[in-house]
Amino acid sequence: MSSDKLSAVLDRIDADFDKSLERLFDLLRIPSISTDPAHAGDCRAAAEWLAKELTGIGIESSVRDTNGHPMVIGHRKGKGKPGPHVLFYGHYDVQPVDPLDLWETEPFAPRIATKPDGTKIIVARGAADDKGQLMTFVEAARAWISEAGDLPISVSVMLEGEEESGSPSLHPFLEANGEELKADLALVCDTGMWDARTPAITTMLRGLVGEEITITAANRDLHSGMYGGLARNPIHVLVDILDGLRDETGRVTVPNFYDGVIEMPADVKEMWDGLGFSSDDFLGDVGLNIPAGETDRTPLEKVWTRPTCEINGISGGYQGAGFKTVIASKASAKVSFRLVGNQDPEKIRAAFRAYVRAKVPADCKVDFAEHGGSPALRLDFDSPSLAKARDALSAEWGTQAVTIGCGGSIPIVGDFKTKLGMDSLLVGFGLDDDQVHSPNEKYNMTSFHHGIRSWARILDELSK
């Protein structure tokens, strides 16, 4: 019975796909950059647009204020339905768009393009991360309700507006609304496929610690002729600190950094070796060919199971056209650590700050700014939900779905587990070449279309 309904729902998805695309474009046009205070109004506009859409399709939703950007919360109880009550999570905020000059078209003017190989893509900031992904679920729910009159299971929705800026409001919001949000299972759509043909469920995520340090030396900029060789140059102090963070083997030197790092069991390594990951292809796609980082690790280990330290930004002195013989007063850098296993974000933040303080000369000052922290996550999941999702994905894509790791961080998954005691099922349709966080971000048309159909199938499977 339910699979008759399903095929009708899938047909409806195909028939309405152009309208689904129009709705996604409306959302992509809103420049909801959460890290930039100038775009606070745009973040709220995106939240209001989503609450209206969800309510419109029958998932009663509202915009809920926080100290930062608002949450969108919605519920639709399936009357006396079997199966788990699920909470769907996505985020409507996006990354900044700089460097703007590298975008072929306006980041917030979405367009459809065709790649040389004929692949149709949706180009816009947020197309893949995460507006395109969250809309795959919204459109699946729309099709179920409009075609079958109801959802196959009870569904709640939580759409965040601060995922790209450290989620400062998330903890207080979960504390205050835990009872309302708690469900049997969280569905998180912010991850990728193994490749354009192979769907994947992510069962391992790296954590993150973000730090910004600013070194202040003299109380003003100095002439490098008059003071050079005698006055402290804060850029020299900064590069000494940053260069010292990694040794020649690529290991991070912060004391006790590797406490809690877990080695992968042999069986997992075996499965991953079976995936035939090609570092040449992975790096070749971005114009590189020499693996960086720890010299004694395989490429997949490096991106899935090993912690890292990356300098995400550095700034100091004269950066304009031409040259200025100045010794700057300040220099700063944004540094992030990816965490794995049981590494403790706050212990690592403290160890990093101690390492930096020990290297700053007595007549210089160092300031720290915290930019988020979350532990790594490993979902040890033999749950029926995982099996059902794998079946649904395999059926939709015609290829056996795989379980993989992910180098990125999705703090919400850890919070769902620790604060609401809720496991998460991580299913997403992004691809390595989506240029997430980069100019010309895109989302494959097939990811959007089959992503919608995939959620329709998963909801059906979970109801069985």
Place this chain on the structure above:
Amino acid sequence: MSSDKLSAVLDRIDADFDKSLERLFDLLRIPSISTDPAHAGDCRAAAEWLAKELTGIGIESSVRDTNGHPMVIGHRKGKGKPGPHVLFYGHYDVQPVDPLDLWETEPFAPRIATKPDGTKIIVARGAADDKGQLMTFVEAARAWISEAGDLPISVSVMLEGEEESGSPSLHPFLEANGEELKADLALVCDTGMWDARTPAITTMLRGLVGEEITITAANRDLHSGMYGGLARNPIHVLVDILDGLRDETGRVTVPNFYDGVIEMPADVKEMWDGLGFSSDDFLGDVGLNIPAGETDRTPLEKVWTRPTCEINGISGGYQGAGFKTVIASKASAKVSFRLVGNQDPEKIRAAFRAYVRAKVPADCKVDFAEHGGSPALRLDFDSPSLAKARDALSAEWGTQAVTIGCGGSIPIVGDFKTKLGMDSLLVGFGLDDDQVHSPNEKYNMTSFHHGIRSWARILDELSK
């Protein structure tokens, strides 16, 4: 006879001082930032203003085009005068004004202020470097001609518009106009006094090599979660290169960097020890108290007689508000070397580039941009001109003038010697706290007033 004339000229300078100040303010209002192409028109405007002023006082002058910003060239032959024919040099271009938010008032809206200790100062970009300084000579010449009817010696004037941006047009211009510009002695006004009471003649200048390096890794910005630990981060490559430029004793590590460095003779060191230079005061004035740089050198050695390597600017990745978990595609830095003795600018540039290339991974690219190069200069000067200038300065300031070194670079002095076989007399009235190249640049009222009077006396002395 000439000293009667002199006293009348000095009286005229005092009587007309307010007008001299108004003229300086007119020049300071022109934002002639030579390194920024957006200000090319302002540089020309400053040149035209100066040519008009000089011609107006009787020094026939014209604006002479170059491939960059124009030169101002003027001449006034003293009919049958004794004494040397001098060429006065100054520059009308100024440094950029960033960081603009640290300026108490508009950089190009000159104002007179009074410091807590009662010192009157002129505040504006270029007040000290070099518009205020070059106008001391212009106003002295004006007073001589208007009061005594003529200059005591033959005078040519050369005002450059690219001193703050590596003087790219200087060599071709000297090549093309050497015969016209050659004189018996150059008078250069771009240096400082020993302190607010003690006039100085600079006989030693450091050279300069300016380089900009850009490291390119991936062909686009990458997500530090997806690629972190495996893909090369160009900021890591850059900080490794930059941190390696100096060892733990502060010595520069570029191979053969110290070739040609000359140790000061004992007598010079003695004279300088006699100056009672206080590194605590010098650094304390800018909020520092620990001498940086080479651990085995005295502070005055460091700024006058030792070569340096300074990072003047660094840039890469996300530098905006908040945080972005990105691995940048590019990172760049502006690096300058101060040279002494017989260090060869082009050999050092080549050695630096070789050092950098050797450290860049094979799948990354490095680009270099040249930002000027000039050898150090030591004026071994027992010439009567030096003695005459010392007498004139001592008479004006009531304190014995000293001969000193200067950490900065004035490429023109080397070019006058090598291309025109002409010695230079370096006399200036800047002070350590002028905030040259920094926000709130200033020039003491006494420097401007007694600077004008000093040149009037020097012209008189040279005519004897």
